[in-house]
Amino acid sequence: MLVDLSGKTVLLGVTGSIAAYKACDIARLFVKSRAQVHVIMTTAAERFVSALTFEALTRNPVLTEDSESWSSELNHIDIGKKADIFLIAPATANTINKLAKGIADNILLQTALAYKKQILIAPAANTQMISSHYTDGSLKMLKVNDVRVISSQEKLLACGDEGDGALSEPQEIYYQASQVLLEDSFWKDRKVVITGGGTREKIDEVRYISNYSSGKMAKALAVALYFKGADVCYISTMSHEDLPEEIYTIDVEDAEEMLEYTIDAVRVAKKGKMTKPSLNNPDAIGMIQKTPYLFMVAAVADFTPTYPQSAKLKKSQLGDSWNIELKQTKDILKSVNKDGIITVGFKAEMDAQNGMKSAKSLIANKGVTAVCYNLLQDSQSFGSDENEITWITVDDTINFGKTDKLKLSFSIAKQSMKLDKGTDG
Numbered sequence: 001m002l003v004d005l006s007g008k009t010v011l012l013g014v015t016g017s018i019a020a021y022k023a024c025d026i027a028r029l030f031v032k033s034r035a036q037v038h039v040i041m042t043t044a045a046e047r048f049v050s051a052l053t054f055e056a057l058t059r060n061p062v063l064t065e066d067s068e069s070w071s072s073e074l075n076h077i078d079i080g081k082k083a084d085i086f087l088i089a090p091a092t093a094n095t096i097n098k099l100a101k102g103i104a105d106n107i108l109l110q111t112a113l114a115y116k117k118q119i120l121i122a123p124a125a126n127t128q129m130i131s132s133h134y135t136d137g138s139l140k141m142l143k144v145n146d147v148r149v150i151s152s153q154e155k156l157l158a159c160g161d162e163g164d165g166a167l168s169e170p171q172e173i174y175y176q177a178s179q180v181l182l183e184d185s186f187w188k189d190r191k192v193v194i195t196g197g198g199t200r201e202k203i204d205e206v207r208y209i210s211n212y213s214s215g216k217m218a219k220a221l222a223v224a225l226y227f228k229g230a231d232v233c234y235i236s237t238m239s240h241e242d243l244p245e246e247i248y249t250i251d252v253e254d255a256e257e258m259l260e261y262t263i264d265a266v267r268v269a270k271k272g273k274m275t276k277p278s279l280n281n282p283d284a285i286g287m288i289q290k291t292p293y294l295f296m297v298a299a300v301a302d303f304t305p306t307y308p309q310s311a312k313l314k315k316s317q318l319g320d321s322w323n324i325e326l327k328q329t330k331d332i333l334k335s336v337n338k339d340g341i342i343t344v345g346f347k348a349e350m351d352a353q354n355g356m357k358s359a360k361s362l363i364a365n366k367g368v369t370a371v372c373y374n375l376l377q378d379s380q381s382f383g384s385d386e387n388e389i390t391w392i393t394v395d396d397t398i399n400f401g402k403t404d405k406l407k408l409s410f411s412i413a414k415q416s417m418k419l420d421k422g423t424d425g
Helices: 018-032 051-058 093-100 107-114 127-131 133-144 170-182 216-227 255-271 355-366 405-419
Strands: 009-014 036-041 085-091 118-123 153-156 162-166 191-196 231-236 248-251 293-296 303-305 326-328 342-349 370-375 386-392 397-404
Touching: 009 018, 009 107, 018 036, 018 051, 018 085, 018 170, 036 051, 036 107, 085 093, 085 107, 085 170, 093 107, 093 118, 093 133, 118 133, 118 170, 127 133, 127 162, 170 216, 191 216, 191 255, 216 231, 216 405, 231 255, 255 293, 342 355, 342 405, 355 370, 355 386, 370 405, 386 405, 397 405
Parallel strands: 009 036, 009 085, 085 118, 191 231, 191 293, 231 248, 293 342, 342 370
Antiparallel strands: 153 162, 303 326, 370 386, 386 397
């Protein structure tokens, strides 16, 4: 899932790791997102990937020991001035340890020492090198100095060892770097609970009752709010593949599970997280905690089988017809204690005449702060990459138009900011 990064500039540093080839995929993701990408390579990195490869991908000259020029901006001072972030991926153990100690004996480290904005590193090294107390201490020191470390992963390494040290996936590196580019002080570290997908109500061990919900809108909203810096808890019946690893996910099946975990997640969210102290704001501890949000996007079944079976029911036992007794599920929006949390409900209707009225009724009948209303044409409307949302509050009705679900999610996030009337944003 890619976001529009138009107007953003990424400085990508590549060091001498076997994982250097994956930096090509990282650069490609940012280019596809319309960001400007500039690349710095160490001499060791050029042994694995050529500078020409990155020039072809980014359409920008690559800064190396041999290409540095003081008659242009292709030098270790000027190249960083136009960049919004400096991402070093992969970062070898050698680079990590030197960076932590302020050593600047190559073109990349010189650029890092002169760079004044956010630096991110994605380590990639042999397991023993990563776990060395020297490297471990360096990583801790870098974190203290506000360098964001994108954790390596455990897998079979190129050297044949198995363990921690593999470069994080390019998509995950892209996600974390994009969050730095897009985060908003209002959403940063704010607790957000999002439900998504259609619940599956068990009939027996192989059958269930469900609906056409794809969960794509909820997934897009979770990603958008993550990009904005929110602390997202995503409760869904659908798969969590391609989501940022930092999004906390909870798998559920039916309405009862959805209710149970939503209530629990809301309770945890209300406990909140105090704003972290920083050099710019050392007195942040004790500040008012940010009001959490609940986005109820899930399509929860209205009915569930009264007597779900613990075995597979055979057709020969059922006869020519089968009557399944159903009972109403509990209404999650009504059941959740909404004191101290801002709640946004989602309402999908196929009744063009009365759908808007039904959506507006959620504010009074279910105590939500706002409603995202979606008028569907038929069952084919589900699962598409686009949607049309009308934003409804007591005071406003705003049509966001029809567009892709990630763009809609950013519009929802922007309007949702107006719902917090307090001073904690």
